[in-house]
Amino acid sequence: MSGGASRDTIRAGPRTVLVTGAARGIGRATAARFGREGARVVVNHPPGEREYAEQTAELVRQEGGTPLVVEADVADPAAVTELAAIVHATWGPLDVLVNNAGICPFADFFDIDVELWDRVQHVNLRGAFLVTQAFTKAMVEAGRGGRVLSVSSISAWVGGSQQVHYCTTKAGISSLMKSLAIVLGPHGITCNAVLPGAIATDINKADWTDQGKVDYFRSRIPAGRMGEPADVAGVLWLLSQPESAYMTGADVLVDGGMFVNLQ
Numbered sequence: 001m002s003g004g005a006s007r008d009t010i011r012a013g014p015r016t017v018l019v020t021g022a023a024r025g026i027g028r029a030t031a032a033r034f035g036r037e038g039a040r041v042v043v044n045h046p047p048g049e050r051e052y053a054e055q056t057a058e059l060v061r062q063e064g065g066t067p068l069v070v071e072a073d074v075a076d077p078a079a080v081t082e083l084a085a086i087v088h089a090t091w092g093p094l095d096v097l098v099n100n101a102g103i104c105p106f107a108d109f110f111d112i113d114v115e116l117w118d119r120v121q122h123v124n125l126r127g128a129f130l131v132t133q134a135f136t137k138a139m140v141e142a143g144r145g146g147r148v149l150s151v152s153s154i155s156a157w158v159g160g161s162q163q164v165h166y167c168t169t170k171a172g173i174s175s176l177m178k179s180l181a182i183v184l185g186p187h188g189i190t191c192n193a194v195l196p197g198a199i200a201t202d203i204n205k206a207d208w209t210d211q212g213k214v215d216y217f218r219s220r221i222p223a224g225r226m227g228e229p230a231d232v233a234g235v236l237w238l239l240s241q242p243e244s245a246y247m248t249g250a251d252v253l254v255d256g257g258m259f260v261n262l263q
């Protein structure tokens with residue numbers, strides 16, 4: 001019998017969950033979904049987003065959870081270290097980590113300068129690496145198993161003419177989860193990537209002013225509608241359940257069938 005925590009990683013009493021980039025969008029819906037199970041939810045936000053993060057915290061309370069709002073730019077190693085110190089001092093080790101924070105500043109390939117490239121890489125990919133490293137060490141030491149869930153994208157599997165910088169980070173997140181599945185598996189910690197399709201949030205609000213693009217997206221989606229943050233939040237919650245204990249290193253599409261619908 002191999003080592004590692006038992007199949008059921010939900011311990012008695014409230015689970016402790018961190019959602020990065022939880023001030024708005026998918027992160028907000030995910031924080032609220034975990035609030036519904038009565039979890040203690042760390043609502044992370046970048047500088048300048050506290051007002052939105054407090055709105056998320058109120059949603060978590062309304063659902064029955066307990067929020068803790070903590071500012072940290074996930075791209076900043078010192079901020080991530082401080083985030084971990086605050087969370088561990090307040091609630092101890094995590095049970096569930098959701099790497100959600102991300103940016104997608106659309107730009108033509110030849111207009112992407114090294115600063116923009118670095119910012120997208122540092123927020124989306126390095127941020128997931130830094131946060132996962134900062135929090136899973138304590139999870140391993142706690143010996144209770146757990147879940148690492150990272151929000152990649154359909155864009156990990158396909159390209160985007162104005163997302164050269166972005167798609168590479170999403171592919172990187174998918175790969176990161178595969179390697180960490182190996183590292184953390186013996187400790188009962190599963191690592192999976194969720195790959196949303198076209199989800200209506202602020203990240204694409206400007207992009208979706210192009211009605212032709214929206215019509216094209218919708219025509220590709222067998223489900224007949226664009227996605228909502230709750231569609232992703234629900235799958236993230238499902239992957240945090242004991243029944244998902246044998247899923248690790250997986251890529252889970254949440255796209256209404258968009259990817260497979262070539263013709």
Ligand SMILES: NC(=O)C1=CN([C@@H]2O[C@H](COP(=O)(O)OP(=O)(O)OC[C@H]3O[C@@H](n4cnc5c(N)ncnc54)[C@H](OP(=O)(O)O)[C@@H]3O)[C@@H](O)[C@H]2O)C=CC1
Nearest residue numbers: 021024025026046073074101102153196198199201202203
């Ligand atoms: N919407 C979609 O169609 C899809 C989204 N995704 C992914 O889903 C995730 C959530 O995006 P979504 O909810 O759509 O977009 P939103 O822009 O609504 O939410 C992203 C959140 O992450 C925060 N954030 C940005 N940078 C940082 C940082 N450095 N540190 C901490 N938080 C940060 C944002 O804050 P701020 O407002 O200040 O930027 C924002 O609150 C992203 O990783 C995105 O790549 C994947 C596939 C499809």
Ligand SMILES: C[C@H](O)[C@@H]1OC(=O)[C@H](O)[C@@H]1O
Nearest residue numbers: 104153155197198203204
């Ligand atoms: C920001 C994009 O509109 C959105 O995010 C992704 O990962 C996919 O590319 C979606 O189209």
